[in-house]
Amino acid sequence: MTVIELPDDQAAALNAKAAAQGLTLTAWLRTLAELDASPQTPRSAKEAVERILELQKNVKPDPEGWTVKDYINYGRP
Numbered sequence: 556m557t558v559i560e561l562p563d564d565q566a567a568a569l570n571a572k573a574a575a576q577g578l579t580l581t582a583w584l585r586t587l588a589e590l591d592a593s594p595q596t597p598r599s600a601k602e603a604v605e606r607i608l609e610l611q612k613n614v615k616p617d618p619e620g621w622t623v624k625d626y627i628n629y630g631r632p
């Protein structure tokens with residue numbers, strides 16, 4: 556086991572992030588370490604398309620009806 560010393564305020568902030576995900580600080584840090592240690596294999600085009608479509612299901616239309624271009628150009632002369 557390794558002990559890492561942190562200031563109390565940083566430890567509390569990390570503990571709060573872990574609790575927000577329903578995890579103990581130890582479990583949360585273990586999850587982060589496993590994610591970072593796992594090799595990132597590139598996705599195939601099919602997997603990328605499936606992931607994009609999955610993400611798009613959660614996208615809600617802008618309540619004002621603005622497009623991305625509208626937001627980019629907002630306030631520009």
